[in-house]
Amino acid sequence: MFQINKNNQSKYVCLFASCLITKGENRALLSDTQRGTFELIPNDMVTFLEHAQHLSLHSIFTMYGDDNKDILESYLDFLLQDEYVFLTDEETKNHFSPLKKQWKSPHIIANAIIDISSYNTTAVYYNDIVQQLDTLRCQALQIRAYSVLTIDEITHLIASAKDTCIESVELYTTYSELLTPQVLNTLLFEYTKVATIIIHSAPYANDIEVVKGLSTIHFTEEVLVGEQCCGVVSKKYFNPNKDMFMESQFHNTCLNRKISVDKDGFIKNCPSMRNHYGHCSQHTLEEVIDNEKFKVLGNITKDQISVCKTCEFRHVCTDCRAYTEDPSDSYSKPLKCGYSPVTNEWEEWSDNPLKQTAIIHYELHQLIKA
Numbered sequence: 001m002f003q004i005n006k007n008n009q010s011k012y013v014c015l016f017a018s019c020l021i022t023k024g025e026n027r028a029l030l031s032d033t034q035r036g037t038f039e040l041i042p043n044d045m046v047t048f049l050e051h052a053q054h055l056s057l058h059s060i061f062t063m064y065g066d067d068n069k070d071i072l073e074s075y076l077d078f079l080l081q082d083e084y085v086f087l088t089d090e091e092t093k094n095h096f097s098p099l100k101k102q103w104k105s106p107h108i109i110a111n112a113i114i115d116i117s118s119y120n121t122t123a124v125y126y127n128d129i130v131q132q133l134d135t136l137r138c139q140a141l142q143i144r145a146y147s148v149l150t151i152d153e154i155t156h157l158i159a160s161a162k163d164t165c166i167e168s169v170e171l172y173t174t175y176s177e178l179l180t181p182q183v184l185n186t187l188l189f190e191y192t193k194v195a196t197i198i199i200h201s202a203p204y205a206n207d208i209e210v211v212k213g214l215s216t217i218h219f220t221e222e223v224l225v226g227e228q229c230c231g232v233v234s235k236k237y238f239n240p241n242k243d244m245f246m247e248s249q250f251h252n253t254c255l256n257r258k259i260s261v262d263k264d265g266f267i268k269n270c271p272s273m274r275n276h277y278g279h280c281s282q283h284t285l286e287e288v289i290d291n292e293k294f295k296v297l298g299n300i301t302k303d304q305i306s307v308c309k310t311c312e313f314r315h316v317c318t319d320c321r322a323y324t325e326d327p328s329d330s331y332s333k334p335l336k337c338g339y340s341p342v343t344n345e346w347e348e349w350s351d352n353p354l355k356q357t358a359i360i361h362y363e364l365h366q367l368i369k370a
């Protein structure tokens with residue numbers, strides 16, 4: 001247990017630069033972006049850490065008074081034990097600068113989604129789109145099918161990325177008995193850019209790690225019938241890494257540098273959007289990303305979005321601009337989020353009576369009933 005004494009009272013508390021704090025309505029999130037973890041802390045602890053940037057322990061304890069000594073000691077005990085802070089001297093405290101808030105990327109397009117409806121129609125333009133993504137230095141590709149793909153079809157889809165700069169591929173397909181773990185394993189060993197194959201609508205759930213930390217086969221009972229299944233906000237998708245945290249300060253955490261081709265071949269910010277920027281048979285991806293209107297959604301930050309702007313999770317949370325609580329307001333809260341930063345509780349988003357009008361607007365009611 002930490003105790004203030006004559007040996008440590010002249011010390012200063014220094015937060016590790018990789019530990020980043022987001023203050024919310026009632027509490028804060030301490031994200032350890034190096035370890036990829038996060039922890040909820042009281043806003044009072046954040047105020048304490050703010051004072052600690054300028055004051056020695058002796059000065060802080062004097063300022064808070066004897067009544068608060070135990071609580072300050074418990075804060076320090078927690079922060080030191082879990083290695084979020086360290087103690088330093090007055091002469092050295094300025095040697096440890098905080099991380100500069102900045103975000104840069106060498107990718108013109110960082111991630112792309114290609115939705116596949118019928119393999120035969122998609123195959124006509126698929127290779128050309130992947131080549132265009134290569135030119136745009138696309139980093140990650142998500143291929144989503146809402147029907148069964150054969151092994152030959154899967155092989156063609158993932159093989160197209162082989163000699164491109166695309167670093168990682170994620171593929172979704174509907175369950176079939178022919179897509180056994182053994183067959184998929186072989187594919188993942190051959191096509192090492194494929195990080196995840198998700199077999200949805202499966203009769204069982206199972207996660208198989210093929211190469212530790214690099215590739216996984218994920219069988220899920222979740223039934224994905226189309227792009228309208230996307231956009232769910234959940235704690236399991238939170239991502240406390242430095243890149244995400246910094247990107248979220250300046251850009252949208254889903255749509256920044258994203259481009260998509262929907263199941264009918266229309267180029268969009270994401271396949272769930274109603275707006276499109278032309279058909280891929282008539283327009284190139286490059287033409288679309290030069291369109292100023294295309295860039296607007298990618299620059300909406302969590303700090304500008306209603307409700308999210310006071311949420312402690314806003315810099316680790318993915319956003320969704322395709323389904324919002326108020327469909328006429330591009331700055332309203334994601335529809336499929338059931339979290340309230342005021343009550344700090346998670347509820348089933350689709351049960352919320354205030355969301356029913358938007359659910360009908362997006363024609364999600366049938367999906368929810370199913």
Ligand code: SF4
Pocket residue numbers: 230231232254255270271272273319320321322323
């Ligand atoms: S904007 Fe929403 S629906 Fe579109 S890709 Fe992002 S999370 Fe999915």
Ligand code: SF4
Pocket residue numbers: 233302307308309311312313314315317318319333334337338339340341
């Ligand atoms: S309120 Fe906003 S930031 Fe918070 S969890 Fe929901 S979508 Fe994410």
